[in-house]
Amino acid sequence: xxxxKEVRNRITSVGSTMQITSAMKxxxxxxxxxxxxxxxxxxxxxxxxxxxxxxxxxxxxxxxNAYSRNAGGKNILLIPIxxxxxxxxxxNANIVKKTWSLIRNEYNGxxxxxxxxxxxxxxxxKRTEYIISGQDLPTNLNELFDGLSFDKxxxxxxxxxxxxxxxxxxxxxxxxxxxKNAAVQVPQAEQLLPIVATPLAEGEKxxxxxxIYEPEKESIINDxxxxxxxxxxxKALLDSFASEHGARMTAMHKATDNAKEMLRDLKISYNKAxxxxxxxxxxxxxxxxxxxxx
Numbered sequence: 001x002x003x004x005k006e007v008r009n010r011i012t013s014v015g016s017t018m019q020i021t022s023a024m025k026x027x028x029x030x031x032x033x034x035x036x037x038x039x040x041x042x043x044x045x046x047x048x049x050x051x052x053x054x055x056x057x058x059x060x061x062x063x064x065n066a067y068s069r070n071a072g073g074k075n076i077l078l079i080p081i082x083x084x085x086x087x088x089x090x091x092n093a094n095i096v097k098k099t100w101s102l103i104r105n106e107y108n109g110x111x112x113x114x115x116x117x118x119x120x121x122x123x124x125x126k127r128t129e130y131i132i133s134g135q136d137l138p139t140n141l142n143e144l145f146d147g148l149s150f151d152k153x154x155x156x157x158x159x160x161x162x163x164x165x166x167x168x169x170x171x172x173x174x175x176x177x178x179x180k181n182a183a184v185q186v187p188q189a190e191q192l193l194p195i196v197a198t199p200l201a202e203g204e205k206x207x208x209x210x211x212i213y214e215p216e217k218e219s220i221i222n223d224x225x226x227x228x229x230x231x232x233x234x235k236a237l238l239d240s241f242a243s244e245h246g247a248r249m250t251a252m253h254k255a256t257d258n259a260k261e262m263l264r265d266l267k268i269s270y271n272k273a274x275x276x277x278x279x280x281x282x283x284x285x286x287x288x289x290x291x292x293x294x
Contacts, residue, residue: 073170
């Protein structure tokens with residue numbers, strides 16, 4: 001059995017760790033509330049924007065748009081979105097695993113380029129052959145999460161759109177964690193470009209309404225499509241941001257519970273060791289007294 005000093009040092013260490021994990025849990029819970037409000041308010045806008053785009057495009061109306069071309073090429077851009085910090089359970093590992101799965105399975109044999117967002121994704125791919133290089137795209141996007149806003153994200157989305165428009169890439173895929181709730185984050189691979197028509201739900205009919213356009217239809221579509229792409233990109237970052245804090249809050253909650261259980265076991269061990277030491281001292285005193293009396 002460990003001596004009293006060792007057990008006492010372990011109790012102090014575990015207690016300090018428990019205070020840290022508990023504080024991190026509360027910080028993540030506070031940030032999660034704001035991030036959750038952001039994504040829940042953004043989703044209806046993004047979905048309505050897609051719906052409007054589908055209505056005004058009229059099926060073939062956007063077939064000549066540069067962002068809806070389907071050249072069938074093999075130049076793929078993957079954009080994995082991770083966090084800048086760890087201690088979030090499997091949050092970052094799931095994104096890295098999902099990205100590698102796409103590279104090795106669905107896009108095996110393609111020319112794949114990875115544009116990571118977040119330090120953890122950057123560290124996972126910076127020594128691989130897939131890391132972004134040579135294109136007119138930003139290579140350090142970790143600062144996007146420092147005060148995440150549409151104004152910071154829009155220029156990055158524009159550069160990705162220009163790279164697609166100039167045929168540097170034939171397909172752009174976003175890999176991110178979709179926020180469900182604080183305990184559930186679902187890794188997603190969502191096609192950003194080219195634009196694909198949203199399939200109708202079962203029993204839903206296509207809109208046949210006759211619209212009057214002001215200005216002309218083509219002008220509206222040319223304005224809505226870039227706006228929709230930027231919004232989709234921003235929504236993926238908001239989803240990932242909220243998922244990160246949800247995952248970290250859950251991970252820190254579990255770590256705090258584990259620390260409490262370990263602390264309880266250590267205190268029991270400490271009391272046993274202390275009682276054994278006291279008993280041994282008493283036996284030595286009694287034995288010494290008996291020897292003197294004898």
